[in-house]
Amino acid sequence: MVICFLTDFGLQDDFVGTCHGVIARIAPEVRVIDVTHGIPATHILQGALVLASTLPFMPVGVHLAVVDPGVGGVRRAVAMSDSGGRLFVGPDNGLLLPAAERAGIADVRELANPAYALESISRTFHGRDLFAPAAAHLAIGVPLAELGPPLDPDALVRLDLPEPIFAEDRIDATMLYVDSFGNIALNLTRDDVERAGVVPGTRVELDLAGERYYAVTARTFADARPGDVILYEDSYRNMSVAINRGSAAAMLHASPGALLRIRLLDPAAALR
Numbered sequence: 001m002v003i004c005f006l007t008d009f010g011l012q013d014d015f016v017g018t019c020h021g022v023i024a025r026i027a028p029e030v031r032v033i034d035v036t037h038g039i040p041a042t043h044i045l046q047g048a049l050v051l052a053s054t055l056p057f058m059p060v061g062v063h064l065a066v067v068d069p070g071v072g073g074v075r076r077a078v079a080m081s082d083s084g085g086r087l088f089v090g091p092d093n094g095l096l097l098p099a100a101e102r103a104g105i106a107d108v109r110e111l112a113n114p115a116y117a118l119e120s121i122s123r124t125f126h127g128r129d130l131f132a133p134a135a136a137h138l139a140i141g142v143p144l145a146e147l148g149p150p151l152d153p154d155a156l157v158r159l160d161l162p163e164p165i166f167a168e169d170r171i172d173a174t175m176l177y178v179d180s181f182g183n184i185a186l187n188l189t190r191d192d193v194e195r196a197g198v199v200p201g202t203r204v205e206l207d208l209a210g211e212r213y214y215a216v217t218a219r220t221f222a223d224a225r226p227g228d229v230i231l232y233e234d235s236y237r238n239m240s241v242a243i244n245r246g247s248a249a250a251m252l253h254a255s256p257g258a259l260l261r262i263r264l265l266d267p268a269a270a271l272r
Contacts, residue, residue: 061087108150172262173259177256207262212263215229
């Protein structure tokens, strides 16, 4: 079985390598796929969305995810399965649920059995001492029920996923995350913007905290000139903002959770 590994650890320090080492000592034949370790530190929502977006492209296996600003506090450590046979390991802070609920949660367990953790558990590195060992044991066939007592899925912590707001002349969207190219993913789909009359070729105005920029809705980067701001559907079917050969995040001073108002320059075409 494969372990798909996602964190906010970055690659400068030894954290990712140490977790790989723990997994290899327990399950040396198991392959680990590093989905990303570039989630911005403590950004649970971005981690959850990336985990859910990449899930369909990953093999069925164990999904180990650690974005855990509450480590050492009252948050629980959990493992769960979905109805499609995937397993998820990580903190109970909302990180796992958008992915696990895609196919429906089948079982949830609190990580409480010391047989499947390291002998000494640090207060600040549960990724190494608790989550990685649990994932490794699941990957070699240890039943989920062995890891600890059952939990009610309805009692798990859930994230507040923002919804877009549609008005006659605008769409209020939320910036969800920023990739390494400076492209900004929004809480919008292509269906959302098409309902508001925004189709490829439509010009809109982007308003972020009073700063305004014109953008054009495009299918690809090739549809725009270098330096043009575009609104486009990204590879995960979210609408995103980009600058052709530039960084939209730098220009807009983007930060996840910020409001981005998309003003419709032809309000008559908007959703009523």
